[in-house]
Amino acid sequence: QLDAFVVLASGEISYSSQQCSNFMTIYTIIQTVTLIPGDGIGPEISTAVMKIFEAAKAPIQWEERNVTAIKGPGGRWMIPPEAKESMNKNKIGLKGPLKTPIAAGHPSMNLLLRKTFDLYANVRPCVSIEGYKTPYTDVDLVTIRENTEGEYSGIEHLIVDGVVQSIKLITEEASRRIAKYAFEYARNNQRTSVTAVHKANIMRMSDGLFLRKCREVAENYKDVKFTEMYLDTVCLNMVQDPSHFDILVMPNLYGDILSDLCAGLIGGLGVTPSGNIGANGVAIFESVHGTAPDIAGKDLANPTALLLSAVMMLRHMGLHGHAKKIETACFDTIRDEKVLTKDLGGNAKCSEFTADICRRVQDMD
Amino acid sequence: KHTTIMMATLTKALKPILGMQFGNTAKPPPAKYGGRHTVTLIPGDGIGPELLNHVRELFRFSCVPVDFEVVHVNSASTSEDDINNAIMAIRRNGVALKGNVETNHTMPPNHKSRNNLLRTSLDLYANMMHCQSLPGVQTRHKNIDIIIIRENTEGEYSSLEHESVSGVVESLKIITRNNSLRIADYAFRLARDKGRRRVTAVHKANIMKLGDGLFLQCCKEVASGYPDIEFDSMIVDNTTMQLVSKPHQFDVMVMPNLYGNVVSNVCAGLVGGPGLVPGANYGRDYAVFETATRNTGKSIANRNIANPTAMLLASCLMLDHLKLHDYANMIRGAILTTMNETRLHTVDIGGQGTTSEVVQSIMRIIQSGGPLTTEI
Numbered sequence: 001q002l003d004a005f006v007v008l009a010s011g012e013i014s015y016s017s018q019q020c021s022n023f024m025t026i027y028t029i030i031q032t033v034t035l036i037p038g039d040g041i042g043p044e045i046s047t048a049v050m051k052i053f054e055a056a057k058a059p060i061q062w063e064e065r066n067v068t069a070i071k072g073p074g075g076r077w078m079i080p081p082e083a084k085e086s087m088n089k090n091k092i093g094l095k096g097p098l099k100t101p102i103a104a105g106h107p108s109m110n111l112l113l114r115k116t117f118d119l120y121a122n123v124r125p126c127v128s129i130e131g132y133k134t135p136y137t138d139v140d141l142v143t144i145r146e147n148t149e150g151e152y153s154g155i156e157h158l159i160v161d162g163v164v165q166s167i168k169l170i171t172e173e174a175s176r177r178i179a180k181y182a183f184e185y186a187r188n189n190q191r192t193s194v195t196a197v198h199k200a201n202i203m204r205m206s207d208g209l210f211l212r213k214c215r216e217v218a219e220n221y222k223d224v225k226f227t228e229m230y231l232d233t234v235c236l237n238m239v240q241d242p243s244h245f246d247i248l249v250m251p252n253l254y255g256d257i258l259s260d261l262c263a264g265l266i267g268g269l270g271v272t273p274s275g276n277i278g279a280n281g282v283a284i285f286e287s288v289h290g291t292a293p294d295i296a297g298k299d300l301a302n303p304t305a306l307l308l309s310a311v312m313m314l315r316h317m318g319l320h321g322h323a324k325k326i327e328t329a330c331f332d333t334i335r336d337e338k339v340l341t342k343d344l345g346g347n348a349k350c351s352e353f354t355a356d357i358c359r360r361v362q363d364m365d
Numbered sequence: 366k367h368t369t370i371m372m373a374t375l376t377k378a379l380k381p382i383l384g385m386q387f388g389n390t391a392k393p394p395p396a397k398y399g400g401r402h403t404v405t406l407i408p409g410d411g412i413g414p415e416l417l418n419h420v421r422e423l424f425r426f427s428c429v430p431v432d433f434e435v436v437h438v439n440s441a442s443t444s445e446d447d448i449n450n451a452i453m454a455i456r457r458n459g460v461a462l463k464g465n466v467e468t469n470h471t472m473p474p475n476h477k478s479r480n481n482l483l484r485t486s487l488d489l490y491a492n493m494m495h496c497q498s499l500p501g502v503q504t505r506h507k508n509i510d511i512i513i514i515r516e517n518t519e520g521e522y523s524s525l526e527h528e529s530v531s532g533v534v535e536s537l538k539i540i541t542r543n544n545s546l547r548i549a550d551y552a553f554r555l556a557r558d559k560g561r562r563r564v565t566a567v568h569k570a571n572i573m574k575l576g577d578g579l580f581l582q583c584c585k586e587v588a589s590g591y592p593d594i595e596f597d598s599m600i601v602d603n604t605t606m607q608l609v610s611k612p613h614q615f616d617v618m619v620m621p622n623l624y625g626n627v628v629s630n631v632c633a634g635l636v637g638g639p640g641l642v643p644g645a646n647y648g649r650d651y652a653v654f655e656t657a658t659r660n661t662g663k664s665i666a667n668r669n670i671a672n673p674t675a676m677l678l679a680s681c682l683m684l685d686h687l688k689l690h691d692y693a694n695m696i697r698g699a700i701l702t703t704m705n706e707t708r709l710h711t712v713d714i715g716g717q718g719t720t721s722e723v724v725q726s727i728m729r730i731i732q733s734g735g736p737l738t739t740e741i
Contacts, residue, residue: 166540169535200470203524206535235605235627235630236634264608
């Protein structure tokens with residue numbers, strides 16, 4: 001007999017059932033997530049994440065796909081149709097590092113993914129990790145970067161020999177969309193303030209437009225504090241006292257620089273999670289470090305970045321309990337400092353690190 | 366007297382044609398009126414006026430042979446007369462010391478930033494900032510010594526924007542071969558003069574292939590002419606990440622305008638904040654000195670808590686430029702003694718001293734150094 005049935009997933013729904021007693025059977029919704037292992041250390045860290053999720057009994061089943069670009073009809077490069085179909089069906093994806101080949105003729109894979117799924121927001125929460133010491137100990141902020149336009153529109157011209165012009169494009173629609181996402185994120189994650197980062201004193205019209213849209217959206221979210229700050233002031237204050245900042249929302253280039261700056265504050269790309277939110281409910285979470293071909297296949301990689309991105313994914317899906325469990329296990333392992341991979345200062349293998357986290361997760365149950 | 370002044374003006378006007386000194390840093394104007402230099406002073410807004418008053422007080426006390434011609438620029442006024450007067454005064458005197466003029470960004474787009482207008486009209490193409498850790502100041506990283514050279518006139522600061530379709534704005538970033546070669550040359554010459562070993566170009570050429578690609582190419586060309594100096598390049602986002610974790614790997618850095626803004630603020634934050642670092646803007650014929658991070662400091666204005674160090678060190682840079690090295694070293698020594706030995710700090714670096722207390726302490730140290738001063 002069933003008292004309640006709640007649909008949580010937006011994609012394909014499958015479920016497992018567990019007989020608890022004669023009267024009750026618990027149905028758990030299992031959501032399917034597209035997994036893109038990537039290149040280099042990608043496959044081993046993906047395996048690590050899958051192991052940890054299994055140990056945590058997270059209701060996720062993985063659908064592995066490859067996104068190496070293929071030439072579609074008409075000669076345009078695109079991602080394989082199986083990958084695209086899987087993403088559109090599941091809506092949620094987890095991606096490892098992809099290598100950008102130099103002379104393959106096709107654009108960067110990340111760019112292709114971005115365009116295919118209209119991934120307009122790049123979200124990077126940066127929280128200081130206890131046990132991984134950096135000079136900055138009280139970082140807890142989120143950078144939300146507009147990912148489709150701005151300085152990265154790719155529109156450049158050679159005007160005359162020796163004079164080049166790059167165009168920075170800012171549109172009302174994209175600015176409003178990113179501002180709305182930032183405020184929604186603030187509300188959903190109980191954050192207190194959103195700061196718009198700009199250089200409107202110099203780029204009056206473009207950053208001015210961005211700022212105006214942010215202000216307009218802020219009107220509808222009176223419960224969240226809205227401030228504006230110049231890019232240089234943010235940089236200056238960030239390296240002196242990062243605890244002042246909560247959520248930062250900004251156009252593409254500033255977002256690129258600031259998100260990497262904040263990653264540097266907490267320890268680098270090896271421990272920073274990242275998520276890309278697209279239109280139509282698509283969200284791809286990824287690790288932003290490189291493929292590290294020199295240590296690929298040697299069981300030396302650090303899966304923390306991909307793991308924390310997967311935790312971010314769980315939170316996005318509303319599975320806060322499992323997210324907290326896995327995150328705590330990961331931080332405890334790092335804080336303990338007994339089983340750390342080489343980049344964190346230890347000499348353990350990736351499998352040992354993973355096993356330690358799995359053990360902690362199982363102990364928590 | 367009239368003929369002398371006319372000849373001086375004529376010579377100055379013909380200088381670009383007669384004495385072509387391509388690629389040199391600005392030549393200081395000849396000292397006029399009996400060995401005393403005249404320098405343009407632009408108070409600006411916020412903490413500018415009070416800090417520049419302290420500079421004047423200190424100079425008077427130390428008997429520095431510099432007279433200031435004060436030119437006010439009203440940031441609220443829409444006409445460009447004020448800033449044009451300031452520019453003319455700087456053309457006349459050759460050197461200026463300025464506070465930041467606030468830009469109200471809610472004004473319409475044709476109201477350009479006054480500071481930017483000044484830099485582009487006078488073609489102050491190189492912004493130099495020397496970030497050094499001071500032993501007396503508590504920071505997370507110690508022993509930082511980085512020189513940042515930032516292209517000051519073009520790039521993203523070209524102020525060329527238009528709204529071609531409603532709701533879509535385009536902003537142009539201009540990179541030219543001439544300016545890139547010029548700034549790269551400035552960087553390498555400075556590195557050589559100061560005995561530095563490496564120059565790093567900061568760019569984003571993987572994305573802005575033509576624009577930053579041209580900048581990088583120009584840097585490489587200039588680097589080939591300086592085989593004694595190492596040259597490498599780094600992408601701007603990686604640069605900021607490296608700066609906060611391993612800042613000691615950097616020596617001299619050269620970059621276009623916007624990245625210069627970001628990197629110089631990050632470095633200023635690393636060595637202790639905006640109140641400590643002086644900045645200099647050099648052109649072929651003119652030089653303007655100010656604080657490196659160009660903050661207006663509205664919230665701390667007129668409360669006697671602003672840190673005078675940055676502005677005072679900027680005035681020392683100006684004295685060096687005028688070849689008044691003895692005075693420059695005397696004042697700089699006194700400032701550093703107050704900072705590192707006496708440890709009299711203002712609020713921004715964790716102390717409790719007021720601006721006037723710090724200045725008084727500097728004056729006392731100067732007085733104890735010899736009989737050169739007037740009464741306090």
